[in-house]
Amino acid sequence: MTKLKEIKITNRLLIFIVSIFLGILMAFQAKTVQSVPDLNTPYSRGNNKLSADIKKLKEENRHLDNEIRRINRAVKKHEKKVIKDKETDEIFNEIQNYRMMCGFEDIQGSGIIIEIYDLYDDYYYNYDPQVLNDKKEILFTTINLLRIGNAEAISVNDIRITNYTEMELANNHFEINGKSTNTPFVIKAMGDKDHLYNIVKNLGEDCFFGINITKEEQILMPKNNKAIEFKYANPLEESSK
Numbered sequence: 264m265t266k267l268k269e270i271k272i273t274n275r276l277l278i279f280i281v282s283i284f285l286g287i288l289m290a291f292q293a294k295t296v297q298s299v300p301d302l303n304t305p306y307s308r309g310n311n312k313l314s315a316d317i318k319k320l321k322e323e324n325r326h327l328d329n330e331i332r333r334i335n336r337a338v339k340k341h342e343k344k345v346i347k348d349k350e351t352d353e354i355f356n357e358i359q360n361y362r363m364m365c366g367f368e369d370i371q372g373s374g375i376i377i378e379i380y381d382l383y384d385d386y387y388y389n390y391d392p393q394v395l396n397d398k399k400e401i402l403f404t405t406i407n408l409l410r411i412g413n414a415e416a417i418s419v420n421d422i423r424i425t426n427y428t429e430m431e432l433a434n435n436h437f438e439i440n441g442k443s444t445n446t447p448f449v450i451k452a453m454g455d456k457d458h459l460y461n462i463v464k465n466l467g468e469d470c471f472f473g474i475n476i477t478k479e480e481q482i483l484m485p486k487n488n489k490a491i492e493f494k495y496a497n498p499l500e501e502s503s504k
């Protein structure tokens with residue numbers, strides 16, 4: 264019994280250390296990504312040097328991201344070495360679920376892919392306020408329908424959508440989690456593909472945009488590189504007994 268108790272204490276200590284390490288890793292990754300401007304922002308011809316500097320920073324960030332992925336794999340390898348019992352398995356599964364919910368894991372699974380594209384190559388798609396508002400409405404409506412359909416994960420142009428995602432129309436493009444994007448939108452949703460398809464199948468085509476919806480057995484979604492920061496909320500401390 265004493266030996267079993269020692270193993271459980273050791274397991275909990277290892278889980279605690281791994282959890283702290285993962286938290287630091289995600290914060291470091293997010294700060295690195297957020298410190299680099301988005302390349303999709305338009306630049307004038309006189310800003311060639313600035314554009315080159317940003318490209319260099321993006322490349323450095325890509326190398327850092329690869330290093331973080333390597334460390335993540337090493338952490339998971341060590342996790343598997345922990346002597347597991349039912350309790351530790353439940354803790355590890357709960358941590359993994361939270362990481363996926365927050366978008367901090369690359370994931371794969373079945374679901375649907377929705378493609379929304381401009382029907383015409385026209386000036387008005389980027390500058391006419393009515394067309395831009397229609398584009399915003401169809402994007403937001405689609406995402407809300409997928410949420411109603413209990414999609415387990417959603418992405419737009421490989422940008423993960425979570426409860427903390429910021430999406431807004433900025434002049435003639437969209438900002439999602441600080442990244443610039445625009446049509447064509449490739450919206451991926453993981454979940455019961457038949458149910459999700461039935462939820463969105465009536466979107467149809469309107470006078471400005473075409474929509475294609477396909478069911479997929481295997482969808483890949485990259486993780487979210489933006490950290491969730493709480494500025495006003497704090498954990499509720501248990502009252503001393």
